[in-house]
Each structure stands twice: as structure tokens, then as C-alpha cells.
Amino acid sequence: MFPARAHCLSGTSTPFLYPAFFETSLVSIARRSPVHKRIRAQSRCNSAITGETAHDRAHSSRLDPRADDYSLTPFADRCILTVEAGGGGHGCVSFLREKYIEEGPANGGDGGSGGNVYIQAVRGETSLHKLARRRLIKAGRGRNGQGKVKGGERGADVLITVPVGTIVREIQRYDPIAVMEENHRKTELYGQEDVSEEGKESYNKTRWLVYPGMIPSELNRMTFPKLPPPRRSHLTALEPQAPMWLDLDQHMETPMLIAAGAMGGLGNPHFMTPFNSRPKMATRGDEGLKISLQLELKILADLGLVGLPNAGKSTLLRALSNSRARVGNWAFTTLQPNVGTVVLDNHKGRPMVRSRRRNGELRENFTVADVPGLIEDAHLDKGLGLGFLRHIERAAVLAFVIDLSAGDAVAALKLLWREVSEYETMRGKELNAETERRVTYKPANSSPSPTHDVDTVLTPSPEPLPFLSSTPISSKPWFVVATKADLPETQTNYEALRQYLVEVQKGVQPHPSNRKHAWRRSPSAVPVSAIKAEGVEVIPQLVMDLLEE
Ligand SMILES: Nc1nc2c(ncn2[C@@H]2O[C@H](COP(=O)(O)OP(=O)(O)OP(=O)(O)O)[C@@H](O)[C@H]2O)c(=O)[nH]1
Numbered sequence: 333m334f335p336a337r338a339h340c341l342s343g344t345s346t347p348f349l350y351p352a353f354f355e356t357s358l359v360s361i362a363r364r365s366p367v368h369k370r371i372r373a374q375s376r377c378n379s380a381i382t383g384e385t386a387h388d389r390a391h392s393s394r395l396d397p398r399a400d401d402y403s404l405t406p407f408a409d410r411c412i413l414t415v416e417a418g419g420g421g422h423g424c425v426s427f428l429r430e431k432y433i434e435e436g437p438a439n440g441g442d443g444g445s446g447g448n449v450y451i452q453a454v455r456g457e458t459s460l461h462k463l464a465r466r467r468l469i470k471a472g473r474g475r476n477g478q479g480k481v482k483g484g485e486r487g488a489d490v491l492i493t494v495p496v497g498t499i500v501r502e503i504q505r506y507d508p509i510a511v512m513e514e515n516h517r518k519t520e521l522y523g524q525e526d527v528s529e530e531g532k533e534s535y536n537k538t539r540w541l542v543y544p545g546m547i548p549s550e551l552n553r554m555t556f557p558k559l560p561p562p563r564r565s566h567l568t569a570l571e572p573q574a575p576m577w578l579d580l581d582q583h584m585e586t587p588m589l590i591a592a593g594a595m596g597g598l599g600n601p602h603f604m605t606p607f608n609s610r611p612k613m614a615t616r617g618d619e620g621l622k623i624s625l626q627l628e629l630k631i632l633a634d635l636g637l638v639g640l641p642n643a644g645k646s647t648l649l650r651a652l653s654n655s656r657a658r659v660g661n662w663a664f665t666t667l668q669p670n671v672g673t674v675v676l677d678n679h680k681g682r683p684m685v686r687s688r689r690r691n692g693e694l695r696e697n698f699t700v701a702d703v704p705g706l707i708e709d710a711h712l713d714k715g716l717g718l719g720f721l722r723h724i725e726r727a728a729v730l731a732f733v734i735d736l737s738a739g740d741a742v743a744a745l746k747l748l749w750r751e752v753s754e755y756e757t758m759r760g761k762e763l764n765a766e767t768e769r770r771v772t773y774k775p776a777n778s779s780p781s782p783t784h785d786v787d788t789v790l791t792p793s794p795e796p797l798p799f800l801s802s803t804p805i806s807s808k809p810w811f812v813v814a815t816k817a818d819l820p821e822t823q824t825n826y827e828a829l830r831q832y833l834v835e836v837q838k839g840v841q842p843h844p845s846n847r848k849h850a851w852r853r854s855p856s857a858v859p860v861s862a863i864k865a866e867g868v869e870v871i872p873q874l875v876m877d878l879l880e881e
Pocket residue numbers: 395396639640641642643644645646647648658659660661662663664665666667703704705706815816817818819860861862863864
């Protein structure tokens with residue numbers, strides 16, 4: 333993947349990063365070309381900004397990589413999606429044509445039913461970015477019926493795969509069959525509106541399909557039978573109840589149906605009567621059900637790394653997992669969350685750490701989310717803002733990453749907790765407002781009552797629903813990763829931090845969040861040097877223990 337490019341104008345703080353392979357491929361081209369000279373100048377400029385020297389470049393490693401040695405994985409934890417079940421194929425108007433049979437009977441086939449939309453939560457997926465890009469997911473339309481009583485083929489089904497821990501909420505729905513049922517019911521109650529003066533039912537263009545060679549005068553004279561009642565696929569019974577609210581918190585072996593395809597139209601043999609053996613009409617296929625959904629990841633990762641900018645969170649993620657998160661000696665190197673997976677297996681036939689999930693499954697790995705750094709007043713949307721505090725809220729266990737070489741570690745921990753705690757207060761207020769709103773929230777229902785008006789169209793960009801509520805951050809288990817312990821004079825700072833945590837545990841000191849029911853059972857501090865991968869090996873066991881709390 334290409335690193336982000338930004339032009340390096342004198343005085344700008346954004347580094348210009350050149351793709352490494354681009355540089356090497358240019359070696360074979362004329363080295364003295366003006367283009368090449370410009371590239372070298374830009375590369376020098378880049379190194380000057382990042383403070384990188386030729387020596388650094390020669391000695392870069394996986395944990396202390398060059399500024400341009402990283403991979404950016406696209407990520408989204410929320411998306412709005414419209415799913416559309418496939419429409420039905422049209423019925424066919426056709427007649428038997430054979431030698432010596434002048435006017436053969438009707439033999440048009442029925443239209444095929446539309447494709448279904450399924451959803452499945454699978455392990456291994458960590459982000460919703462692929463769905464966020466698609467916006468509309470549509471199942472295939474059924475094929476039209478054909479002559480010789482050939483039914484149309486079914487439309488293709490679609491399967492939406494989402495990460496385990498996704499919540500699916502319905503924002504809006506348009507159910508064309510509900511509209512038709514409503515109209516049909518009115519007709520049954522008050523009689524047909526479209527009946528002409530002579531008592532004939534008139535031609536409803538949206539429902540009927542007529543013989544292609546028919547001239548308008550013939551169409552005017554034609555008598556249409558009573559429209560058949562709207563039909564729903566038998567699969568509709570498997571759809572979740574509307575409005576949909578699915579909590580997909582387990583790996584699913586089989587997909588779940590969320591929108592069944594519409595029924596195909598009826599071929600002309602259905603309209604044969606003793607008086608009309610050659611009906612020249614068939615019905616059109618039904619429109620598919622449309623639903624606007626909001627997908628949101630409830631739990632982003634098992635462990636969330638919280639820290640000030642440049643504390644060493646991304647380096648720690650690299651040391652713990654195979655991640656290639658971007659590392660740089662400047663604030664806000666990380667601009668979007670990176671989720672890494674820590675494999676709890678040393679490939680020697682025995683897991684390094686034994687732990688079971690709540691459902692009894694043996695844990696083979698756990699996920700770590702490295703989010704952009706927090707700064708003072710982050711809860712007021714300063715720095716990279718609230719979006720990342722939201723990610724912290726979604727982790728099961730928190731690791732506060734504190735740079736031992738950057739001044740008082742206890743003060744840094746208190747600052748981080750203050751931001752997190754302010755955010756928690758703000759979320760509490762937001763959730764109260766949401767509860768009030770939910771009482772008045774009335775999404776369109778798939779089975780409307782006679783007095784209930786059915787929405788006939790979906791808004792192109794519906795209002796997103798409020799974020800999901802989650803466990804209060806201060807009640808989550810946490811620990812501190814005291815990093816950069818390899819640097820000189822960090823010993824005393826670590827000792828003070830350790831002492832402080834012992835006092836917090838004993839209740840001598842208040843919890844850094846100043847909240848009453850905050851978690852304080854066993855907050856510990858792990859000294860590590862992420863850059864040398866020293867001390868990090870104890871973290872998986874610690875996380876496993878805290879996950880079981
Ligand atoms: N000496 C030493 N340096 C480290 C250690 N961990 C990280 N660093 C350096 O600290 C700098 C910042 O590291 P990052 O991992 O990018 O920090 P970050 O917390 O992800 O920064 P942001 O993404 O900007 O919030 C880099 O130059 C790292 O090489 C460590 O254990 N020891």
C-alpha cells in the first residue's frame with residue numbers, strides 16, 4: 333500500500349513520504365535526470381523533518397522502522413447501508429404455436445423470485461470499511477418467465493459478512509408488498525377504484541403486462557380480471573421481526589436471512605377462464621424490500637491502547653503482534669485505529685497462554701486496538717477528538733501506555749484518566765437523551781396495522797442513529813504499560829508510578845478517574861521497552877486474566 337503523500341513545502345510540518353519501491357525502480361532510470369534530482373531533494377527534505385539519518389535508515393528494524401515502512405489498513409467501525417432484496421421477474425404472455433394448431437392455449441411461464449439478502453458474522457473480519465464503501469447492496473432480480481410454461485430463474489442471493497460483535501439496527505424500511513396489501517385491503521373493503529363506467533376493471537400499468545403486439549384500441553376494449561392478492565415469499569417467515577435489531581456477537585456457522593426476495597409475476601395461463609381461453613395479460617414481478625441499516629462494531633478489540641501522542645503505542649502494537657502500524661517520532665503519527673491480532677500460540681503444539689472465552693471456546697488470539705494519541709481536552713473534540721475516545725469505550729480491557737522518559741508518569745496517567753472520565757460523563761448525558769428519543773422513535777413496520785401509514789420511499793441519506801451504549805470506561809479492567817524503560821533515568825519515574833498504583837488499589841489514593849465505582853482491583857504497571865521487545869511477553873497473560881474478570 334502507498335504511504336500517504338503530502339508535498340513538502342518549506343515550513344510545513346507534514347512529511348513527504350516516498351514509496352520505497354518507487355525510489356529503487358528509478359535507480360535504473362537516468363540517475364541524473366531532473367526528476368531524479370527532485371526526488372532526492374524531496375527525500376532529503378523528508379529525512380530532515382523526521383530527523384532520520386543515513387545511519388538510521390541502515391539500522392531500521394521491525395520495531396524501530398523507517399518512517400515510510402508501514403502499511404495502512406482501511407478501517408471503519410460504523411456504516412449506513414441500504415439492502416435491497418431482489419425484485420421478481422415478470423410473468424410471460426405466450427401461446428402454444430404448433431403445426432395444425434392455429435390458436436394454441438396460453439403457455440407463458442411465471443417470473444422467477446428475487447434473490448435474498450443474508451448476513452453472517454465471521455471471525456477474522458475486523459472492520460466494516462468494505463461495506464461502508466458500498467452503501468447499497470442489492471440482490472439479483474428474478475428472470476422473466478418464458479414460453480412453453482418455462483418459469484424464470486431465481487435472482488442471485490447476496491451475503492453480507494461482518495465482524496463478530498456487529499450490531500445491526502434498522503433506520504428505515506420500504507416494503508412494497510405492505511403497500512400493495514394495504515391497497516388490496518381497501519379494494520376489498522370499499523370496492524375497486526379503477527373500475528370504469530361499464531363495470532370493467534381498467535388497465536393498471538404497474539401491475540399488468542400485456543401481449544407485446546397489442547394496439548391501444550384493443551387494449552381499451554380488453555377486460556382485465558381481478559388483480560390477484562399480493563404474495564410474499566414463504567422465506568419471509570425467517571426474516572427477523574421489524575424494526576430489526578441484531579446483536580451478532582457470536583461466530584455464525586450459517587447465514588441469517590434479513591430480506592427475502594420478492595415473488596415473480598404470474599404467466600398468462602393463470603388468467604384463463606371459460607370465457608377467455610387466450611388471456612393476453614400476465615402480472616409484473618413485485619419490487620424487492622428495501623431496508624436502511626446502521627451497522628456498528630460493539631467491541632472493537634479486546635485490548636485498547638490509551639496514551640498521549642508519541643508515547644509509543646504503535647511500537648508496542650508492533651512488538652505484541654505482526655502489525656505494521658506506522659511509527660514516527662512526532663505527535664499524531666497514527667491517524668486512524670489499527671487493530672492487531674496477538675496469536676496465543678508459539679506453533680509448538682501448545683498455546684503460550686491458556687484462556688477460554690465466555691462461551692467456553694479456547695482462545696487462540698486476542699485483538700489490540702492502537703488508537704491516535706489523546707491530548708488535554710480531547711473530550712472537547714481537541715486533537716483528533718471524540719471519535720477515538722469512542723474506540724476506547726469499545727475495548728474490553730484498557731492499557732494506558734505511558735512514556736517513562738516524558739516527565740511525571742503519574743501526572744500523565746491522571747491526565748489520561750481525566751479525559752476518559754470527562755468523556756464518560758458526556759456519554760452518560762448523550763445516552764439519557766437517546767433513551768428519551770427511543771420512546772418516540774417509530775420506524776416503519778413490515779406488518780402495518782390498518783391505521784398505520786406505510787413509508788413509500790427511503791430517504792437517500794437517512795439520519796444516523798445515536799452511538800450504542802457500552803460498559804462505562806471506568807468500570808473496565810485496566811493496567812499501565814510503562815514504556816521506553818530502556819532510556820536512562822526512567823527508574824525513579826517507574827517506581828513512583830508503581831507506588832501510586834499500589835495506593836490506588838489499597839484505596840489510599842482516589843482512583844485516577846475520581847469515580848466511585850471505578851475498577852481498582854489490581855491495576856499494575858508493566859515496565860517495557862517496546863523498541864527492544866523486552867518486557868512485553870507478560871502482557872498476553874495479564875490481558876487474558878483481566879478479560880476473564
Ligand atoms: N527508546 C525507546 N523509544 C521508543 C520506544 N517505543 C517507542 N519509541 C519511539 O517513540 C516514538 C513514537 O513511537 P510511536 O509508536 O509512533 O508512538 P505513538 O504513541 O504511536 O504515537 P502517535 O501515533 O503519534 O500517538 C518513535 O520514534 C519510537 O521509535 C521504546 O520502548 N524505547
